[in-house]
Amino acid sequence: MVVATVIAISIVTSSQLVTHRISLLLDRQASELLAADLVLSSGSPISVEYRQQAKASGLKVASTTSMRTAIFIDDEPQLVELKAVSDGYPLRGQLEKASDLTSPGQRVLQGPSAGEVWIDSKLHELIGETITLGNQNFKSNWLLTFEPDRGGALFNLAPRVLMNLKDLAATGLILPGSRVHHRMLFAGNANAVAAFRSQLKPQLSEGETIQDLENARPEMRRALDRTRTFFALSIILTLVIAMVAIAITARYTAGKEAPKVAMLRAFGISQKRLARFYLQQIGKLWGIATIFGIGIGWLSQYPIQWALDGWFGQALPQVYLIQPYLIAAVVGFICLAGFCLPQLLNAASTPPMQVFRPISNRRTFGRNLLVTVAGIIAVFLVLILLMQSSLLAIVTLGMILLVVLILPGLFTLLIRWLLFSNARQFWLKRYLLSRLRSTSRGAILVMSGFSLALLAILIIAVVKEELLAAWQTQLPEDTPNYFLINLAKQDVPLVEEYLSQNQIQYSNPYPLIRTRLTAINNISIKSIQFTDPRAEGLVHHTFNISYTNRLPDDNAIVVGEWIANSQALDQFSVEQGMAEKLGLELGDILSFNVAGETFEAPVTSIRSVVWENFKPNFYLIANPRLVEKKPQTWLLSATIEDSEKPVLKNLFERFPAITPLDVGVLMARVRSIVDRATIALEFFFLFALLSAFIVLLAAIQTGKSERQMESSLLRALSAQSSQLYRVHVFEFTLMGLLVGFFAALFANLAGWIVSVKFFDIEYHFSLSIWLISLVSATAVLTIAGILVSRNVYNVSPMKILRS
């Protein structure tokens, strides 16, 4: 019991510490896509007050200022997206520069120094030349090949020119009324960032918006959300196994204490005094287990860190929080109070008559209820404590309860059915079944516990596989790695022809119309109070509306009719997430403004979009008639291998207006985050296996004395060693088969619920889970049976006489 409690506390300490550290690292890596942890954006200069407050909170701060301007190439003006960055930019992630189009990129932590500019690969012909920006001339020695936060406004890019913020004022480009986009970037400790975010929010002036990971990129957010939920689920399932171990060992301890209690009570020790004694013992046990558990948990993060550092490509950041240790201690307390205390209080109430009649303590219904209810409350409290999503906690508890309540009944029914199907032969099959049915050995409890442990492992494995499969399906090998944007409408067929001639795969081209949402149901968005805080960010953004009659790939109509099938004259199809955030329903009228001209149409369908597929995806799609005359550019995605880069170069020469956007790098990052998350999941899987092993040890220990006694009896009844060996090993094999069967049954059910309800991924019922479950449970238990059988079948028959 002490060992089981120490392990439970170790699991919580270690998993909490490692989860915090991995989570922090993943957040930081995801932050690289923002170049910060938190970004404040505004069309007006951002108050230095915020900078001072952030510095006072211990955060790092950087600033960027972006604007559109023109540079001259051979006396021809070229529109560029100028971005001036302060020292320290990027706060998260790295920039990448290259000396020319074909050279490999160099990763750097700092932007251009004063006096130089880095230019987009689109402007590669200007390398080495002097570029004039306003009143100043700059050297352009480097191509900017990667910019972490560029994806934030994926389709709004003119070729980028990056300069140092110190040079901006001297250019004289910023005049009163200039359209300039200011961003202030913040990064630091997660708690400090969260606190600063809360501090910042009420101070924001109109036009200032906060962007963080939660409202940054949808594909990233979903990956992180799923990963976090899976972490929580894995930890809780691992802990459930540890709790099973505590419950089994507590029952075993209480069973051993009962005769002592009967004797002490016969000598006049009151039940109250015994209860007090057990309370003190549990208090001491908690103290010892907490010290050792926290110690082991703390130490275990180092070998794990050593293993994970290599995989993650960088060291896991340290966390200096008391929270993981406190949670571990509280979980230890809940486990002891929920599982051990009721069992020991039950033992303390063993009637003194038992000294005369050595019968097992037949607990009343009330006492059984106490043990069950205490266990349920303990599991629920632990779930609430460790899981962020209370719905997930409730559903997990429901599943655990279902399994805990149903499994023993199923085992009993099955064994009884097998036992009485043919009573004319007892040895060996029915003898084995009677051993499993024996209440004194607690085989059914052990099997239920072991099934629960295996079930937890299977759920982790099943959901992990489904999660990965979902990602792999969404990211096939031919996932496009380039967006070609800013195509003129008349150039689209020519670009398509050029790509086809060069055997480059590309997607359907889509038009883009930059608009602003002005009203919903004729109510100005300025006067609408949105319930979802993320809606504020959305409505102040520029929307890119596309138009098409063909439903894009990986889009599915959730409600309503797709544009091509609808009778409505003008209409919008809205992405599901956006509809939820803005509270949109079918029939709502959306009004937009393009270059001072307003147009409106009702929402006729709501679509689900697979953001992770890196194909052109849109929040809003209109019918062609509504917007096809509006000012527009086109885009398409293409898969361009490194060997095909010269083709790309020729394309830019033919169509200078096109801007290529290399999403391959971004995609690789998302992929790597998922890969790393998978490694972290493997780690929790190991924890689950370790806990299951403890359950197994507890199970073997629990029935050991009964097995020895029966072996001794069989010996006295002239059983041969081979018969004893067989019965012993077969007992474990049979347990393994039953455990494997029920674990697979429930794992399929639970896997389906968890996948569909919490990860929003399709679940595939597979036969392999049955095979894995049956084979692994049978093999593990049979091997355990073989390993421990020597202690049992070599027992002297004299033991039975002396019992």
Added chain:
Amino acid sequence: MVPYQQALVIQGASGSGKTTLLGLMAGLDQSSSGDIELLGEHLTDKNEEQRARVRAGKVGFVFQSFQLVQGATAIQNVMLPLELGGSQDAFELSKKALCEVGLEAKADTMVEQLSGGEQQRVSIARAFAVKPAILFADEPTGNLDAKTGGQIADLMFRLRDQSGTTLVLVTHEQVLAERGDVHVQIESGRLLSVD
């Protein structure tokens, strides 16, 4: 030497070595010196495996705390030694044995649900079902009240008379001891008297 088809009663104070002697005589344990012969076989030079073969089908046991297999029915408990010995008609023989002890009606009852006296009768049925040449009983009435203990003693001796089995009993009960043919008194592991 235990006389054939007679009842040998071993008596002595607690810790005097009665159970040890019974175990040695039955071949459950190995003596460190001397020689024990069971049914014509010398046990001293045999290991547990070989001694088990000597006991198989020829020796029965009745224990103070019954030692029935929990989770099994009365008839399954009786069938156990028969099937371990390879008997093909264990079911019929067990049914008959239960009938002999008056428990035919409770053949399919779980042993946990039987009273102490009934459990000991199942234990006796199990012992006599293999038609043993010799039956070893360790305090067979020790866990039963006087009346039930008397009934169990009657049953054992009746079956002994029917089957011609030799009985070796360890008992504190004077009433039961008096029914023996030969009495052995031991103290601190030494034989005090034989009469």
